[in-house]
Amino acid sequence: MISVRNLSYQYDGTSRAIQFQDFSIPQGEHGLLLGESGSGKTTLLHVIGGLLRKYSGTVSIQDTALNALSEAALDGFRGRHIGFIFQRNHLISALTVEKNLALSPYLAGLPPDAARIDQVLASLGLQEKKKSRISELSHGQAQRVAIARAVLNKPSIILADEPTSALDDKNCERVITLLTDVARQHGATLLVATHDQRLKDRISNRIDLTTAP
């Protein structure tokens, strides 16, 4: 579950804080974060994901208020509870699929789990690519690896920032189906930031930042 109350965020060196409307998404449900360019979608995802800290208001994930956590506790919380999917995949291209995935539990302070890597790769049809370097994959395959990485630690929340904007219709359809299926499979709450009109029919729960106060 994600809950946002009275949230505003001000970047250093700017004169005005960005105000966000209150909303909550119950556990296991999916939400679409809409809004014109510059309305604050990425900022909001980064606050919810614990990457930006100096905000006012309350952001809670699974009933834990993020600003009640120390920096170190937040790092651990993020690694265990939150899966991020960025527009660019942020994978390490010189490493294999397997090694990229192994970094996820390592960074979250969790024990290595080879069986879990196999399980997630199989669920995304990537088991044959386990030993391939990211640089040897197609764009779509690399994107599936990024999705695999995001769900590896069984996060309760999946945050996706413009996951489809660079894709043609066929791949857009694939990625959104994959994201919603994977989230459903894992019982995770999914929040997708986008201005991709094509997603509007796929997720009915919408948070539109354009209409924020």
Ligand SMILES: Nc1ncnc2c1ncn2[C@@H]1O[C@H](COP(=O)(O)OP(=O)(O)OP(=O)(O)O)[C@@H](O)[C@H]1O
């Ligand atoms: N590091 C930063 N320092 C100062 N201002 C920033 C910074 N990052 C973003 N902003 C400003 O904050 C506002 C919100 O930006 P943000 O990237 O969250 O919007 P967005 O809705 O995700 O936009 P887009 O759809 O174009 O990606 C914008 O006015 C932007 O210029």
